[in-house]
Amino acid sequence: MRRPKGNLPRVIPEQATAVTLHTTLGVELVEHGDGVVRGRVPVTDKVRQEFGIVHGGAYAALAEGLCSLGTYVGVGDETKIVMGQANDTNFLRPVWKGTVHTECRALHRGRTTWVWDVRHTDDDGRLCAISRVTIAVRPVPRDEA
Numbered sequence: 001m002r003r004p005k006g007n008l009p010r011v012i013p014e015q016a017t018a019v020t021l022h023t024t025l026g027v028e029l030v031e032h033g034d035g036v037v038r039g040r041v042p043v044t045d046k047v048r049q050e051f052g053i054v055h056g057g058a059y060a061a062l063a064e065g066l067c068s069l070g071t072y073v074g075v076g077d078e079t080k081i082v083m084g085q086a087n088d089t090n091f092l093r094p095v096w097k098g099t100v101h102t103e104c105r106a107l108h109r110g111r112t113t114w115v116w117d118v119r120h121t122d123d124d125g126r127l128c129a130i131s132r133v134t135i136a137v138r139p140v141p142r143d144e145a
């Protein structure tokens with residue numbers, strides 16, 4: 001598959017206008033700072049599985065997307081791109097309604113990888129899922145000839 005010519009787009013979620021997984025799911029960025037990112041997603045049918053609870057993929061997508069944003073902001077280098085390298089998500093308690101609140105904290109800030117600890121809670125602050133996410137930091141690909 002050929003890559004598109006030119007630089008890859010740089011979109012921060014507040015500026016996003018395209019329909020992406022995160023806009024489809026309703027992910028909201030709450031805060032991002034030095035090694036910490038917080039976001040949330042309302043529990044709607046868009047994020048529920050067939051039995052009415054939040055789908056595991058929604059937790060994984062929320063974790064990876066927020067950690068990618070945190071890494072991108074932390075790296076602060078327009079010649080680099082970030083992408084998920086590993087995502088291990090464990091489910092502890094089902095969420096049926098309300099909002100999933102996610103807090104991501106950088107554990108390791110390397111030159112080529114960042115590792116994040118992620119905690120997903122419900123509206124009552126109960127821990128519902130945890131994730132360990134590794135984000136790769138790579139040079140922006142060159143145009144193909």
